[in-house]
Amino acid sequence: MPKIKLSDNTINIIKEVCAEFDNKESELINVLHKVQGKLGYLPAEVQEVIARELKTSVAKVYGVVTFYSFFTMIPKGEFPISICMGTACYVRGAEQVLSEFKRQLKVEVGESTSDGKFSLNCLRCVGACGLAPVVTVGEKVYGRVAPTQVKDIIAEYRNNVCDVARTA
Amino acid sequence: MDVINLTIDNKPVVVKKGTTILEAAKGIGVHVPTLCYMKLDDLNIENKPGGCRICVVEVQGRRNLAPACCTEVNEGMVVNTHSIRAINARRTVMELILSDHPTDCLICAKSGNCDLQSMAHKLGIRQIHYQGEQSHYRKDTSPSIIRDVDKCIMCRRCEMMCNEVQTVGVLSAINRGFNSVVSPAFEMNLDHSVCTYCGQCVAVCPTGALTEVDDTGKVVRLLSDPTKTVIVQTAPAVRAALGEEFDLEAGTLVTGKMVAALRRLGFDYVFDTDFAADLTIMEEGTELLNRLGRYLEGDKEVKLPILTSCCPAWVKFFEHQFPDMLDIPSTARSPQQMFGSIAKTYFAEKLGIKREDLVVVSIMPCVAKKYECQRDEFKVNKNPDVDYAITTRELAALIKISNINFNSLPSEDFDHPLGESTGAGVIFGTTGGVIEAAVRTAYELHTKKELPRLNFDELRGMDGIRKATIDFDGLPINIGIAHGLGNARKLLEEIQAGKSEFHAIEIMSCPGGCIGGGGQPYHHGNAEIIKKRQRAIYEEDSKKAIRKSHENPYIQKLYEEFLGHPLSEKSHHLLHTEYFDRT
Numbered sequence: 179m180p181k182i183k184l185s186d187n188t189i190n191i192i193k194e195v196c197a198e199f200d201n202k203e204s205e206l207i208n209v210l211h212k213v214q215g216k217l218g219y220l221p222a223e224v225q226e227v228i229a230r231e232l233k234t235s236v237a238k239v240y241g242v243v244t245f246y247s248f249f250t251m252i253p254k255g256e257f258p259i260s261i262c263m264g265t266a267c268y269v270r271g272a273e274q275v276l277s278e279f280k281r282q283l284k285v286e287v288g289e290s291t292s293d294g295k296f297s298l299n300c301l302r303c304v305g306a307c308g309l310a311p312v313v314t315v316g317e318k319v320y321g322r323v324a325p326t327q328v329k330d331i332i333a334e335y336r337n338n339v340c341d342v343a344r345t346a
Numbered sequence: 347m348d349v350i351n352l353t354i355d356n357k358p359v360v361v362k363k364g365t366t367i368l369e370a371a372k373g374i375g376v377h378v379p380t381l382c383y384m385k386l387d388d389l390n391i392e393n394k395p396g397g398c399r400i401c402v403v404e405v406q407g408r409r410n411l412a413p414a415c416c417t418e419v420n421e422g423m424v425v426n427t428h429s430i431r432a433i434n435a436r437r438t439v440m441e442l443i444l445s446d447h448p449t450d451c452l453i454c455a456k457s458g459n460c461d462l463q464s465m466a467h468k469l470g471i472r473q474i475h476y477q478g479e480q481s482h483y484r485k486d487t488s489p490s491i492i493r494d495v496d497k498c499i500m501c502r503r504c505e506m507m508c509n510e511v512q513t514v515g516v517l518s519a520i521n522r523g524f525n526s527v528v529s530p531a532f533e534m535n536l537d538h539s540v541c542t543y544c545g546q547c548v549a550v551c552p553t554g555a556l557t558e559v560d561d562t563g564k565v566v567r568l569l570s571d572p573t574k575t576v577i578v579q580t581a582p583a584v585r586a587a588l589g590e591e592f593d594l595e596a597g598t599l600v601t602g603k604m605v606a607a608l609r610r611l612g613f614d615y616v617f618d619t620d621f622a623a624d625l626t627i628m629e630e631g632t633e634l635l636n637r638l639g640r641y642l643e644g645d646k647e648v649k650l651p652i653l654t655s656c657c658p659a660w661v662k663f664f665e666h667q668f669p670d671m672l673d674i675p676s677t678a679r680s681p682q683q684m685f686g687s688i689a690k691t692y693f694a695e696k697l698g699i700k701r702e703d704l705v706v707v708s709i710m711p712c713v714a715k716k717y718e719c720q721r722d723e724f725k726v727n728k729n730p731d732v733d734y735a736i737t738t739r740e741l742a743a744l745i746k747i748s749n750i751n752f753n754s755l756p757s758e759d760f761d762h763p764l765g766e767s768t769g770a771g772v773i774f775g776t777t778g779g780v781i782e783a784a785v786r787t788a789y790e791l792h793t794k795k796e797l798p799r800l801n802f803d804e805l806r807g808m809d810g811i812r813k814a815t816i817d818f819d820g821l822p823i824n825i826g827i828a829h830g831l832g833n834a835r836k837l838l839e840e841i842q843a844g845k846s847e848f849h850a851i852e853i854m855s856c857p858g859g860c861i862g863g864g865g866q867p868y869h870h871g872n873a874e875i876i877k878k879r880q881r882a883i884y885e886e887d888s889k890k891a892i893r894k895s896h897e898n899p900y901i902q903k904l905y906e907e908f909l910g911h912p913l914s915e916k917s918h919h920l921l922h923t924e925y926f927d928r929t
Binding site for chain 1: 509514515516517518519520521522526529530531532539
């Protein structure tokens with residue numbers, strides 16, 4: 179993994195989040211959650227700063243980051259796409275939808291497209307099983323998605339027409 | 347006192363409230379099998395993640411089996427430790443662990459010493475009913491320690507040692523479920539991490555997942571090379587533990603047999619690291635008196651307390667974790683390195699051979715010593731002062747390979763001149779020993795009077811942090827002692843905060859000091875063994891004719907013939923070192 183140098187601004191953002199939680203080690207998960215919300219992902223250097231601030235070991239921080247699938251060390255795309263693999267979505271064809279996304283975007287699950295526009299992930303249940311299979315792009319939810327619709331969904335964002343989904 | 351009455355295997359038991367089923371059963375002689383659980387009494391070390399489920403027992407009226415190691419007793423509890431349900435569950439758990447474990451026991455470094463192997467044997471496992479995918483991970487080799495996590499059973503003992511006891515924080519469980527392994531951050535190799543190579547993870551690993559780098563093959567090859575003169579030095583803690591490898595009672599001193607065995611292995615000269623320990627006291631003790639003298643004269647620049655620097659894991663620890671304090675520890679090299687340096691100059695000259703033709707092997711209770719002897723500052727023209735450091739366990743293996751009947755060996759003496767030592771050199775092997783040795787010499791050098799006593803009981807013991815004030819004939823000297831790096835950290839943070847009142851602090855990385863080192867025979871969770879080794883060390887000291895380093899006639903001769911005086915220019919060059927910021 180190539181080493182990146184964090185800007186002072188980024189370091190300050192991390193320190194602020196840690197301070198919000200009183201620099202308590204027991205708040206590690208909350209700190210990681212919030213920092214990822216602000217930075218989009220949790221590269222090694224970010225974890226090092228968090229470990230220092232919370233006075234814990236970076237191995238422990240890395241342990242938590244790798245335990246929860248929500249946390250990622252890979253920068254998410256501008257438009258993060260998630261396919262629900264919960265039971266209801268799965269039986270209604272989520273897997274075919276997922277393979278169509280993989281084919282069209284030429285990425286595997288957990289990866290981002292080379293232009294940084296899209297990233298692809300699976301998630302477990304967004305609580306909208308009646309709409310199965312469900313796909314989310316950012317915070318926008320698409321229900322009853324068929325593989326044939328995948329192309330249109332991607333096109334919607336490829337030309338940047340919708341910026342509602344810009345979130346992490 | 348609140349007491350609880352319960353029944354275990356039909357026997358009534360009365361125990362204190364808060365006792366676990368495991369401890370209560372132990373009290374009546376029922377040993378429930380455990381695997382991940384480990385407790386070192388008096389050292390404040392306990393691992394009970396309740397992870398392996400080998401210790402499950404049946405509790406009447408409870409739907410599920412209870413893990414004995416982390417279930418507290420209740421009033422009226424009826425426990426059956428060997429019901430058919432408990433036995434079957436235990437066997438199932440064992441088979442499941444084994445289903446994801448390599449079966450190369452015959453050639454595993456831990457074979458014969460493996461807790462998993464002996465537990466499988468104890469439970470009578472003859473078949474593994476669950477066949478499935480096995481997890482695979484790359485092997486990670488460092489200068490001291492090999493990680494082969496395919497053999498890891500996630501007992502978390504290493505993690506507990508690394509994080510809670512040592513506060514080094516290299517190891518953590520990472521990933522999830524089937525993919526989880528114990529690893530440094532970002533899955534980096536140990537030699538890129540802040541690992542100190544203290545080896546306490548190796549000392550407690552129940553399987554072959556963490557082992558030391560094996561250098562015995564290289565030593566055997568060198569011993570058969572006629573162009574090389576091969577000499578050996580033995581650390582003080584080795585003689586108090588080596589016997590355990592040959593079924594002798596823990597705490598049996600085997601100094602003479604060890605010397606005899608080394609001679610039979612083919613070493614040309616059998617010397618003693620204790621000699622170099624005496625030398626360390628001359629240098630470090632003088633350094634302490636120098637700093638103290640300057641301090642008393644009102645010198646504001648002088649750094650106090652002085653910290654001992656014999657332990658390579660401790661050195662690497664402060665280089666990583668306290669880079670702002672590199673000028674506080676003594677600059678004296680460790681006894682291992684002082685020995686190597688003197689051997690390859692003074693002794694090589696005496697023999698009339700080149701340093702390249704002299705091979706120095708050390709027998710150490712430690713795996714960090716392997717790393718220490720590879721550090722660049724301890725090499726001259728790429729030739730290391732100490733060529734190989736092998737552990738107590740590796741020496742035992744060499745003796746066994748060579749068909750030497752250890753227990754029937756006669757007692758033999760070390761060779762001269764680097765084999766003569768005092769009782770002060772011997773006690774370097776236990777926590778409190780280095781500073782007691784330093785006190786014996788510094789007192790007499792400072793006061794020019796003879797010590798009224800030689801045993802300093804206030805410096806001895808097993809408490810993690812100990813404090814004492816020794817009266818240097820009207821001058822009170824405050825002494826601190828820490829063993830275990832977590833305890834060392836506490837004393838260092840006091841210094842950082844300007845709150846330390848000590849003049850001198852002794853630090854050893856391993857719980858108990860070198861007697862509890864990562865290269866010693868495995869204690870399998872029995873802390874009594876470490877205490878017995880400590881008693882053996884003090885016993886050897888009390889039997890020595892000379893018990894103060896500065897009275898060692900061969901040390902005096904070395905200064906007369908070669909070094910001049912402590913802290914001389916030659917001493918600085920050969921016996922002192924510098925530290926590096928590793929952040």
